[in-house]
Amino acid sequence: KxxxxxxxxxxxxxxxxFITINCSYSVxxxxxxxxxxxxGGGIVSLFMLSSGKKKHGRLIATINIQEKHSSLHITASxxxxxxxxxxxxxxxxxxxxxxxxxxxxxxxxxxxP
Amino acid sequence: xxxxxxxPRHLVRRRGQEARLRCSPMKGHSHVYWxxxxxxxxxxxxxxxxxxxxxxxxxxxxxxxxxxFPKEGPSILRIQQVVRGDSAAYFCASSPPAGGLYNEQFxxxxxxxxxx
Numbered sequence: 001k002x003x004x005x006x007x008x009x010x011x012x013x014x015x016x017x018f019i020t021i022n023c024s025y026s027v028x029x030x031x032x033x034x035x036x037x038x039x040g041g042g043i044v045s046l047f048m049l050s051s052g053k054k055k056h057g058r059l060i061a062t063i064n065i066q067e068k069h070s071s072l073h074i075t076a077s078x079x080x081x082x083x084x085x086x087x088x089x090x091x092x093x094x095x096x097x098x099x100x101x102x103x104x105x106x107x108x109x110x111x112x113p
Numbered sequence: 114x115x116x117x118x119x120x121p122r123h124l125v126r127r128r129g130q131e132a133r134l135r136c137s138p139m140k141g142h143s144h145v146y147w148x149x150x151x152x153x154x155x156x157x158x159x160x161x162x163x164x165x166x167x168x169x170x171x172x173x174x175x176x177x178x179x180x181x182f183p184k185e186g187p188s189i190l191r192i193q194q195v196v197r198g199d200s201a202a203y204f205c206a207s208s209p210p211a212g213g214l215y216n217e218q219f220x221x222x223x224x225x226x227x228x229x
Contacts, residue, residue, distance in 0.1 A: 035220070041222070041225070048217045086155070100169055101148075101156075101218065103156040105155040
C-alpha cells in the first residue's frame with residue numbers, strides 16, 4: 001500500500017463544475033503539498049500546508065491532521081485547469097530525512113468546455 | 114528572479130553512454146532535490162543535497178547514479194552507462210536555507226531523458 005493515496009485517479013468535469021480531489025496518507029508528516037503538472041510536464045507548486053485551509057483564487061486546499069486527509073477543491077472549473085494534480089507529503093523530521101517528498105500517483109483532471 | 118532552471122530539457126543517449134543533467138536552483142536557494150518520474154508512474158525522490166554535501170541519497174539507485182552540488186555552479190545528476198530503464202523525466206527542485214515548515218520546494222521544468 002502506498003504511503004500517499006489519491007482519489008480519484010481520473011476525473012472528467014464540465015466547465016463550471018466544482019471539483020474535489022482527495023489525498024490520504026498513512027505516515028506522520030510536517031507538511032503536505034499540492035502540485036500541478038501540465039501536459040507539457042512542468043510542475044507548479046500550488047499549496048504547502050500543515051493545518052487548516054488555504055485559498056488561492058479558485059483553488060482551496062484543506063487538511064485534517066487527525067484524519068490524515070487533505071482535499072483540493074477547484075471552484076468554477078475551466079478547461080485550462082486540465083492537468084495532473086499531485087499530493088505530496090514531507091516527513092516530520094527535517095534534520096534526519098531532509099525535506100524529501102513522498103508523492104501520490106496523481107489525479108488526471110480533464111475539464112471539458 | 115528566475116525560477117529553477119534545468120538543462121538540457123531533452124536528452125537522448127544510446128545505451129552505455131553517460132548522461133549529465135544540470136540544475137540551477139533559484140537565487141538564494143541552497144537546497145536541491147532530484148526526483149524521477151518513470152513513464153506512467155508517479156514522482157519518486159532520489160537525492161537531497163546542500164552546497165557541497167549530500168544530505169539524503171536513500172532514493173538513488175546503488176550503481177551508476179551520482180549527484181553533486183558544488184560550491185560554485187549547478188547541481189549535476191550523473192548517470193553512467195545508461196540503460197533503457199533510465200528513460201524518464203528527471204525533476205530538480207530547490208528550497209531556501211530556512212528550515213522547517215517554511216521550506217517550500219520550487220520545481221524546475223524537468224529533463225526528459227530518452228535512452229535508445
